[in-house]
Amino acid sequence: MKFCTSCGNSVILQIPAGDDRKRFVCSSCELIHYSNPRVIVGCLPIYEGRVLLCKRAIEPRKNYWTLPAGFMENGETTVQGAARETWEEARAKVSNIDLYRIFDVPYINQVYMFYLCDLDNGVHDVGPESLETGLYKESDIPWNEIAFPVVTQTLKSYFSDATTGDFPVRVSAIDYRPRQK
């Protein structure tokens, strides 16, 4: 960030009066520009015990498998966002949508919220951000080709909880760990 969104003059990184951390403050109009974490909303769609996965058509992690998820947009609820992303990425409609897993990922300023839900009629198709979509039972999950740690953890939670039929909401923090090559 270099310029003020309101007046176009340059910004300076400094601690505003009464604050305790650095913000981008306009050198001319003194507007403070706040930056806050973003929410990623997604679904864990289930059909006959199998999970809907999408192979990513875009970076980051192109060609790796993920659950349908993406940035929450202004004007929508977390549930609406999760369902929207599932339609966009997998042309799938979902119902019985219940909050399931939350992940804090502080080193990239993100909060993930995954909703457990039913995949209506088992129907899915390839959206513009996916190369492929498919329903996977536990033994067929491509564990070594999962795009993100939050997806691996959500899938492991699901298959573990499915043995009891109880799916409590859990919050976890993901620590930074360099990816193995």
Next chain:
Amino acid sequence: MKFCTSCGNSVILQIPAGDDRKRFVCSSCELIHYSNPRVIVGCLPIYEGRVLLCKRAIEPRKNYWTLPAGFMENGETTVQGAARETWEEARAKVSNIDLYRIFDVPYINQVYMFYLCDLDNGVHDVGPESLETGLYKESDIPWNEIAFPVVTQTLKSYFSDATTGDFPVRVSAIDYRPRQK
């Protein structure tokens, strides 16, 4: 938003290629500026069945009572943010922090996350954004002087759930309703 954060030239509200909603796009360098909902994290601190409330020293809703809460910051987890806000607003330390209530407030692009927790030793004091802090049992809550609907709903959930001792995580959406004068 009028100017590009990267090059300082003017922005135009338009739908970028491959997108489906309007964003502020720079007329010169074509940078797309995304705006997304913000997360408000807070605590519901309990001591001997009483709830810690803060009387707001700042607008909006100055002089009304709230739970300690505020905007989640970059680089922290939701739990860390909730505990930080509780210290800042009520000089209170908390433990046994468990996610309790989530609210979508789409008309102001916010997601609230309240954590149920124990107030350590019952100790609290007035932080810079509060006029007063206090521990309230159900019959003493100033119900007509609560700052925000999400706070009223969280308090009602708590006293209802306390009758069973089971505090499940719940997600609700808050619809816009003009405030009664």
